[in-house]
Amino acid sequence: MTQNASSPxxxxxxxxxxxxxxEGTLIERPNRFLAIVEIDVNGTKSQEKVHVHDPGRLIDILYPGNRVLLRKASNPKRKTSWDMIAGRSGNNWILINSAFHRQLSEWVIENNIIDLLSNADTVLPEQKFGESRLDYLLMKGDTDIWIEVKGCTLAERKTASFPDAPTTRGKRHLDELIKARSEGHEAAILILIFRPEAECFTANGIIDPDFAQAFEKALEAGVNVFPLLFSFENNTVIYHSQLPFCKNVLYKK
Known part of the structure; x- marks a missing residue:
């Protein structure tokens, strides 16, 4: 098995x-894209509808009574007046808005954070491969590199893991990257980890064993996996380092 993660x-x-x-207090999350949050603006309390731009469960962040950070929606005609940006976990704010994944992954590529992806000739976003649309096709000379980006917001006992909810789409993306490798292309997954306490990364087979097994197959096929650690401090996303893989995939409780 090829392990592509290191710990610089x-x-x-x-x-x-x-x-x-x-800043507000979560009251409830009626569905995966909607939250009700109590806020206090100039001494006036109100309960507001908030858009949650993350399809994950987020059960250790979005629970009643927890503190969250919101941004006012730019469109005044929208049904939800606010966007969820981050939630509290211990002493940390955790970025839980996947709308920013594109900007963060572009920064990783443009700033040559990963040797394999550095100094590309061409970077094309949202390219179709097989039955999926993958996040990037990167071209370096005669080499094509297919790239998929995933955001990780789940961590337990300093172990970051993905996914936090079953994802047939995520497994399909892994299958496509395996296919890309079989056709002679390079392939990579960027795991954007937003839990600053994390010390390693693993696929979560407790929540989604099919994804975890596909993840193992992807590693064996030579798909490069880069778990990248970020934090959200004072309204700023900060990149820290690449994390190693944990010793074991989470298959059992």
């Missing part, structure tokens, strides 16, 4: 500023 020293580079407008 932290670089701590500021990546992206994300404005937040108010």
């Amino acid at each position: 020293s932290s670089t701590s580079q500021k990546v992206l500023n994300i404005q937040t407008d108010v």
